[in-house]
Amino acid sequence: MMVCEYKPGLEGIPAAQSSISYVDGQKGILEYRGIRIEELAEKSTFLETAYLLIWGKLPSKEELETFEHEVRYHRRIKYRIRDMMKCFPESGHPMDALQASAAALGLFYSLRDLHNPVYIRDSVVRLIATIPTMVAAFQLMRKGNDPVRPRDDLDYSANFLYMLDEREPDPLMARIFDICLILQVEHTMNASTFSARVTASTLTDPYAVVASAVGTLGGPLHGGANEEVIQMLEKIGSVENVRPYIEDCLQSKSKIMGFGHRVYKVKDPRAIILQNLAEQLFEKFGHDKFYDIAQEMELVVEEKLGSKGIYPNIDFYSGLVYRKMGIPTDLFTPIFAIARVAGWLAHWKEQLAENRIFRPTQVYNGLHEITYTPIDKR
Ligand code: ACO
Numbered sequence: 001m002m003v004c005e006y007k008p009g010l011e012g013i014p015a016a017q018s019s020i021s022y023v024d025g026q027k028g029i030l031e032y033r034g035i036r037i038e039e040l041a042e043k044s045t046f047l048e049t050a051y052l053l054i055w056g057k058l059p060s061k062e063e064l065e066t067f068e069h070e071v072r073y074h075r076r077i078k079y080r081i082r083d084m085m086k087c088f089p090e091s092g093h094p095m096d097a098l099q100a101s102a103a104a105l106g107l108f109y110s111l112r113d114l115h116n117p118v119y120i121r122d123s124v125v126r127l128i129a130t131i132p133t134m135v136a137a138f139q140l141m142r143k144g145n146d147p148v149r150p151r152d153d154l155d156y157s158a159n160f161l162y163m164l165d166e167r168e169p170d171p172l173m174a175r176i177f178d179i180c181l182i183l184q185v186e187h188t189m190n191a192s193t194f195s196a197r198v199t200a201s202t203l204t205d206p207y208a209v210v211a212s213a214v215g216t217l218g219g220p221l222h223g224g225a226n227e228e229v230i231q232m233l234e235k236i237g238s239v240e241n242v243r244p245y246i247e248d249c250l251q252s253k254s255k256i257m258g259f260g261h262r263v264y265k266v267k268d269p270r271a272i273i274l275q276n277l278a279e280q281l282f283e284k285f286g287h288d289k290f291y292d293i294a295q296e297m298e299l300v301v302e303e304k305l306g307s308k309g310i311y312p313n314i315d316f317y318s319g320l321v322y323r324k325m326g327i328p329t330d331l332f333t334p335i336f337a338i339a340r341v342a343g344w345l346a347h348w349k350e351q352l353a354e355n356r357i358f359r360p361t362q363v364y365n366g367l368h369e370i371t372y373t374p375i376d377k378r
Helices: 037-043 046-055 061-073 079-086 094-108 117-141 156-165 171-184 191-200 206-217 225-236 239-251 269-285 289-308 314-324 329-353
Strands: 021-024 029-032
Touching: 029 037, 029 046, 029 269, 037 171, 037 269, 046 061, 046 117, 046 156, 046 171, 046 329, 061 117, 079 094, 079 117, 094 117, 094 206, 094 329, 117 156, 117 206, 117 329, 156 171, 171 269, 171 314, 171 329, 191 206, 191 329, 206 329, 225 239, 225 289, 225 314, 225 329, 239 289, 269 289, 269 314, 289 314, 314 329
Parallel strands: none
Antiparallel strands: 021 029
């Protein structure tokens, strides 16, 4: 057997062949099925982009209408799921609530026929349709309120924002939210997608695939960074404090949240689009002083770390956009999951099409032939 060099974090090691998305980290290019992210953000919707990723092509008008109708029809969650969620502690993190709820869906739809395209489509539709409802339901229930029923007359993103506080959102806000979902839906072989593909490779059900990916997305080095960006901006408090804060981080070798990326060595193209969306929101709904702090941070980090290729990533500006929409900070990562579920499902389908169970090797660096010491002698 060929002995390969151990690479921590599997950096640079291909884990799959994939035609879903493409990143050029030097040039700052991101494509979904060959289409540039900038074009999709301008012209597409989240559900159309989800269709593109999962079924490999842009839908016809009729295919899109059918898909949108199916998702609308499946938005409601079962009473028993809602009752189960009521028992969750209100102090629990919404990502944990989402992971548990996504896994619980598998209990209700336990038939597992991975060769049946109807089963595949039903699962895709159900997960994309119900995950936002579950996120919104937990948000209301943890405040002691009843969840709001989805509204069939509202589009996907407008309905989610409506379910959060029972107010119909401003159309610009709903459109910007939809673009955010497009930007977050897919991003090649990141940690949560890898996790989804490993789980998929065991031929388990798609609910387990999504639940394991949600658990992986929650960490602060991955999707959880957008939450930490806002906490960091709150801690910094003013533009004058930016430079000392960054110098402190560099001295103590701690990471500056929202900066750096394993693949991008220039500013993340999604951060560029998000920054523009944030500016549109500030123009219509009022300025946010955190934006001034963020801009100063970008300047100082570029000065100090630009030579290492450390620039803002997607999480740096997504938090500012969601904050301006009045969304609680600990929902930022669940919203990331609402988007990313479609990317995970695209990878689930791709993995099934040419499956081989993941079973990497390891470099053993432990001991051998050690004798067992009885407990009273230790
Ligand atoms: N702040 C300060 N220094 C950084 C940062 C940062 N945010 N990111 C990387 N560096 C430095 C490292 O200290 C290291 O320096 P060294 O070579 O002198 O030791 C060098 O850049 C390489 O960094 P690594 O951590 O080895 O890069 P890796 O590819 O493993 O990590 C990661 C990428 C995890 C995203 C990292 O940049 C980070 O922790 N960023 C902050 C968290 C964050 O924003 N995560 C969201 C990423 S986007 C997403 O997951 C959706």
